[in-house]
Amino acid sequence: MGIEEHLGYNILTTSLEKLVDWARKSSLWPATFGLACCAIEMIVTAANRWDIARFGMEAFRASPRQADLIIIAGTVTKKMMPAIQRVYDQMSEPKWVIAMGACACSGGIFDSYAVVQGIDRYLPVDVYIPGCPPRPEGLLYGILKLHEKILRDPFLTQQYREKLAARKEAA
Amino acid sequence: MHRAVDFLQERFPEDVLEVVEFRGDTTLVVNPKAIRALLTALRDAPEMGYKYLSMIAAVDYYPAEPRFGVVYNLYSHRYRDRLTLKCLLPGEAPVIDSVVSVHATADFHEREAYDLMGIVFKGHPNLKRILLPEDFVGFPLRKEFPQRGQ
Numbered sequence: 001m002g003i004e005e006h007l008g009y010n011i012l013t014t015s016l017e018k019l020v021d022w023a024r025k026s027s028l029w030p031a032t033f034g035l036a037c038c039a040i041e042m043i044v045t046a047a048n049r050w051d052i053a054r055f056g057m058e059a060f061r062a063s064p065r066q067a068d069l070i071i072i073a074g075t076v077t078k079k080m081m082p083a084i085q086r087v088y089d090q091m092s093e094p095k096w097v098i099a100m101g102a103c104a105c106s107g108g109i110f111d112s113y114a115v116v117q118g119i120d121r122y123l124p125v126d127v128y129i130p131g132c133p134p135r136p137e138g139l140l141y142g143i144l145k146l147h148e149k150i151l152r153d154p155f156l157t158q159q160y161r162e163k164l165a166a167r168k169e170a171a
Numbered sequence: 172m173h174r175a176v177d178f179l180q181e182r183f184p185e186d187v188l189e190v191v192e193f194r195g196d197t198t199l200v201v202n203p204k205a206i207r208a209l210l211t212a213l214r215d216a217p218e219m220g221y222k223y224l225s226m227i228a229a230v231d232y233y234p235a236e237p238r239f240g241v242v243y244n245l246y247s248h249r250y251r252d253r254l255t256l257k258c259l260l261p262g263e264a265p266v267i268d269s270v271v272s273v274h275a276t277a278d279f280h281e282r283e284a285y286d287l288m289g290i291v292f293k294g295h296p297n298l299k300r301i302l303l304p305e306d307f308v309g310f311p312l313r314k315e316f317p318q319r320g321q
Contacts, residue, residue, distance in 0.1 A: 079304045107320050113311040114303070117320045 017156050024068070024094065025150040028143075031067035032060040033087060036074025038101040038133040045136040055143060064090040069146070071139075072123070075103040076116040088123055093164065094155065098142055099125045102132045124167065173197035175254050178219060182212060196255065198242075203258035203267045206243070210273045213245060213254070220249035224270070227280035229288040233314040238262030239290060243270075260290065269295040287312040 003013075034042055046052045046060060061067040064087045076084060088097070099119050102108035105128045107117035119125060126149060129142035154160055172192075179187050179199065186209065189200035201209055213221040223246040230240035237259040245254045258267060269292035270277045281292040282301040289310035292298055300307060309316055 078307075079302075111320045112318075113316065113320060115320055 017154065018151075020155070021151050021153050024153075025147040027056045028069045028096070028146070028150075029059050029061050029067050030057060030069045030071050031064050031087060031091065032062050033064075033070055033084075034073045035076060035080065036101075036103065038073035038104070041133045041136055041139060042071055042073045042100065045139045050136040050140060052140070052143070055140075055147070057143065064088070065092060067091055068094060069096045069098065070123075071098045071100050072104040072119045072125075073100045073133075075108065075110055076119050077114050078116055079114075081116055081122060084119075085122060094153075096126045096146060096150070097123045098127045098129060098139075098146060100129045100139060100142070101134055102130060105130060108132060173254065174250075174252075175199070175213065175219060175221075178216065179209065179212070183209060196253070198255040198257055200257050200259065203241070203260055206241075206256070206258055207268045207270055207273060209256065210243065210245075210270050214273060220247040221245040221254060223248060224274035224276055224280075225253075227277060227284060229284040229290050229312075231288060231312065231314050233262070236262060239265045239288065241267055241284065241290060264291070265289070266291045266293055268293050269298075271295055286310070289313060 003011075034040075044050060046058065052058055057069075064070070068091065070088055070091065072084070088095070097119070099105045103110060103115070104119045107115050109132075111117070116122070127142045127146045129138055131138050134142070176187075176190055176197065176199065179201075183201075183205060186202040186205035187199055188202060191198040191200065210221075210224070213219045224243060225246050226242075226244040228242040228244070230242060232238055232240060239260040239262065241258045241260060243256040245256065246252075247254070260267060267290065269281055271281065272294070278296070279301060281295055282298060284290045285292060285295075285298055286300045286302050287310060299305065303311070
C-alpha cells in the first residue's frame with residue numbers, strides 16, 4: 001500500500017472484520033455445561049493430555065453471561081430442555097453452539113418419549129460432532145471447524161444482521 | 172405353600188382371588204378394593220411382619236382385560252422372606268386405593284405409576300407427575316403410546 005514505507009514494519013493492515021473474527025476465534029470461551037458421558041470427553045479435552053488451552057479455550061466459564069460457545073455434550077432430556085434454553089438465552093451475542101455426540105445431534109440410541117431428538121430442534125447448531133462419545137480428537141477437530149467458520153463470519157454485513165434478526169424473532 | 176397364604180385366606184377369604192407359585196416366589200392376586208386392609212394386616216400381624224414395601228410396579232397387559240396390574244413387593248425383615256401382591260384393574264379408568272397411609276414409601280412409587288402408566292391412586296396426598304415434565308401429555312409406558320421419540 002505504500003504506507004508501510006513510512007511506518008516501517010511496526011504496523012499491519014487488515015479489514016476490521018478479519019481482525020475481529022480472528023480475535024473471536026482465538027479466545028472462544030465455552031460455557032461449563034455437561035449433560036452425560038460426552039461431558040467426560042469434554043473434560044479430558046480441557047485437561048493436560050489434549051489441552052484445549054492451545055486454542056485459547058481453557059477458560060470454561062461458569063456463568064453463561066461470560067461464555068460465547070455452548071457445547072451440548074450429551075443426551076438432552078425433555079425435562080432438561082428448559083434449563084438449556086435458559087442458559088443459551090443468557091449467553092451474550094455473538095454465540096455459537098456445538099452439538100457433541102450422537103445424542104445431541106439426533107437423540108442417538110435414545111429414540112424415546114423422554115429425549116429430545118436432536119438439539120437442533122431448539123438451538124441453531126454450528127458444528128455437529130458424531131460419535132458415541134466422540135474422542136477428544138473429534139471434539140478438537142469440531143472446534144477447529146468452528147474456528148474456520150468464525151474466521152469466515154461476515155458479521156458486519158447485511159447477511160449477519162438478518163441472521164441476528166431471525167434468531168431474535170425465534171426467541 | 173407360603174406362610175402368608177393361610178393367614179390371608181383365613182382373614183380375607185373373599186379377597187384372595189388366586190395363588191401363583193413360580194420358582195419359589197409366591198404371588199397373590201387380590202381384590203383391589205381390599206388392598207389397604209390386606210397390607211395393613213400383613214404389616215401389623217406379628218407372625219407376618221411385612222413392614223417393608225420394597226416396590227410398587229404397574230404392568231400393562233394389553234389387550235387382556237382387566238388390563239392393568241399393580242404389583243406390591245413386600246419384605247419381612249423379621250422372617251427374611253418376600254411376598255408379592257397383585258391387583259388387576261380395568262383398562263378404562265384404572266383406580267385403586269392409595270396405600271400411603273400404610274407404607275409412607277408408597278408416596279413416590281404411586282406417583283411414578285401414575286406418571287408413566289396413568290393409574291390413579293385414590294387418597295394419595297400429592298398425586299402429580301414425578302419424573303416427566305408437568306406439561307407432558309399421555310402416559311408413555313402404556314402399550315398404545317408411540318415407541319419412538321418425536
